[in-house]
Structure formats: C-alpha cells, structure tokens
Amino acid sequence: MAAMSNDFLEMHWMVTMIHHIDVGLVVLDKDYRVQVWNGFMKNHSGLTPDQVRNREIFRLFPDIPERWFRQKLDSARLLKNRSFTTWEQRPYVFRFQNYRPITGSSAFMYQNMTVCPLESIKGEIDHIALIIYDVTDEAVNKIEQKLANARLEEISRTDSITQLFNRGHWEERLRHEFARMQRSKQPSTLVMIDIDHFKAVNDQYGHVAGDEVIREVARRLKRTKRNVDIAGRFGGEEFSILLLDTQPDQALYFAERLRKAVAKTPIEFEDHAISVTVSIGISQNHPEINSPLAWVERADAALYESKKNGRNQVTFSPDGMHMDG
Numbered sequence: 001m002a003a004m005s006n007d008f009l010e011m012h013w014m015v016t017m018i019h020h021i022d023v024g025l026v027v028l029d030k031d032y033r034v035q036v037w038n039g040f041m042k043n044h045s046g047l048t049p050d051q052v053r054n055r056e057i058f059r060l061f062p063d064i065p066e067r068w069f070r071q072k073l074d075s076a077r078l079l080k081n082r083s084f085t086t087w088e089q090r091p092y093v094f095r096f097q098n099y100r101p102i103t104g105s106s107a108f109m110y111q112n113m114t115v116c117p118l119e120s121i122k123g124e125i126d127h128i129a130l131i132i133y134d135v136t137d138e139a140v141n142k143i144e145q146k147l148a149n150a151r152l153e154e155i156s157r158t159d160s161i162t163q164l165f166n167r168g169h170w171e172e173r174l175r176h177e178f179a180r181m182q183r184s185k186q187p188s189t190l191v192m193i194d195i196d197h198f199k200a201v202n203d204q205y206g207h208v209a210g211d212e213v214i215r216e217v218a219r220r221l222k223r224t225k226r227n228v229d230i231a232g233r234f235g236g237e238e239f240s241i242l243l244l245d246t247q248p249d250q251a252l253y254f255a256e257r258l259r260k261a262v263a264k265t266p267i268e269f270e271d272h273a274i275s276v277t278v279s280i281g282i283s284q285n286h287p288e289i290n291s292p293l294a295w296v297e298r299a300d301a302a303l304y305e306s307k308k309n310g311r312n313q314v315t316f317s318p319d320g321m322h323m324d325g
C-alpha cells in the first residue's frame, strides 16, 4: 500500500515537473489532435490545455508546414525511432514570439524539436510526443557571428576610399574569370583607367581633395558599369574593370561614356570645382593572351598609348585604335 502511494506521489511530481519544465511537451494522437500540452506551450502560445485538447494541430497553428510535419511524424511512427530537427533546417515549428531583450535581433523563438514515438501497452504507436527546445540564444549568436564574418570578409576585399574591390581581391576575380573564359570562349574585355595629371590635383588642392576626386571618379565608374562588371581600385589613381561577356564595340561605348562622364562635370570639393579627365586602355581577350597578367599588360599598354597621345582618350589594344574627345 505504501509502495503504491509512493508511485502515485512520484507520478504526481513528474506531472508537476513536466508542466514547469523549460521545454515544450506536446503529445499528439494519430489524427494529430493534441492530448498533452505543458506549461511551456501554454505560456508561449497563450492557449490553455483545455483550449487545445482534441483539436488538430494544423488548425491551431496554420503556420506549421503540414506536409513536412506529417512526413516527419509518420516516419518516426513507422520506424519506431526518434528524430530531430534543428533551427537551421527550419527556424521554428511553433511561431512563438521572442521576448528576450538581449536577443533583439529576432522577433520569434528559434526551436529545435525532437519527435518521439510513444508505444501503447500493446506495443503500437498511437501517439507521438514532441519536445520543443528554445534555442534562440544559440541561433542568434550563430547568425550574428556569420554576419560579422561576412562583414569582415567584405571589408578585407574592399578599398576603403572608393568601396570598389581592392587590388588583391580584384586580381583574384580576374584569375577566376580568366579560367572561366578559357573554357567558355566568351568575349570579355579588360579596361584600365587612370586619372590624368593627378599629381597636379594633389599639389594644387591637397591630398584630401585628391582623395575626393578618386572617390568621385569611382562613383561615376559605378554608375556607368553594369552590376555584373567587376571593378577595382588597381592602385593610387588607377582603376581596373572587367566587362564580362562584352564585345569590343560595347566596351568602347562603355569607356567613352565613362571618359565623358568624368570630363563633363567638374568635381566639387569645398569651394573648388576641380576638372579632371581620365585616360583609358582596353584589351579584348584573345587566344594569344595566355595569362591574366598578360591581359593586364595589354590593357596597360593601351592606357599608356592614351597618355602618350594627349590623355583624355580611349585606346583599344591590340590595334591601337583611338577615340578621343
């Protein structure tokens, strides 16, 4: 008699603990109707056990993706095996709000879930238990760390003055695209751009003005290029851009537009209107060009021609064709 009452007491304690434990416990019958709903589930959903008992889970929570959820539970029932889903596969099963102030970056609670088949006395699986873990802190930390890493990566490949790619990253992209072009044989063009007489800008207006001129030329370059084009700051006042899948006439059109966009409107800095021009060299990819470096050298040689012939002009390699204003 004493043993029985101990068992009863233990059971009573267990039930009390289940209601107060900081994980969600739900039992569903074969028709996905709720049979058990503990305190965690009540507190986060605002629905009492009486309100949910014998109601189908999909009617109570239309956000639950029904097909996925049924598959998950059916296979656990069939295999008589536990299964597990993480917030990385699906951020949550039950859309509960997240109230924690420190995890302000998430409006909802991230959850992991264990699906646990429950055997009847006859050894049949008529019920399934769901155990819901609140993993918001872990998930938010991981997401924030990923974002921070992505930001660091972005910083490490960006030039701080112009926000274009820095030389290291631009060259990496060039190598990658060059390898791709060897296979695809698509026409692409490499363009080198250099601000004319830039030393004179620094000498006349100072380095800060010089920086602003570099920044503004980069802005005009960004406005002229397409999103797919790969633009970098190659050196001090030199820029490089890779125009992918571009024919020579389109490349010339791009270069001319950029040249005019720089020459046409002086750059304002404090009380000054600083007029600058750019010289441009273009090189089309060609079977004879056997390395990324050789390609850059060709475009650089064309740029040198533009400088030699009076600046503020575009030269196309290998035939030395000019366009000037």
Ligand SMILES: Nc1nc2c(ncn2[C@@H]2O[C@H](COP(=O)(O)OP(=O)(O)OP(=O)(O)O)[C@@H](O)[C@H]2O)c(=O)[nH]1
Residues within 6 Å of the ligand: 194, 195, 196, 197, 198, 199, 200, 202, 206, 207, 208, 209, 210, 211, 214, 235, 236, 237, 307, 311
């Ligand atoms: N303000 C500023 N100046 C820079 C920067 N990087 C390089 N420079 C300057 O850019 C100038 C480049 O001068 P040069 O290579 O002689 O060429 P240039 O005066 O532009 O003449 P050409 O290219 O022949 O038309 C040098 O005076 C460098 O100090 C930078 O980030 N900011």
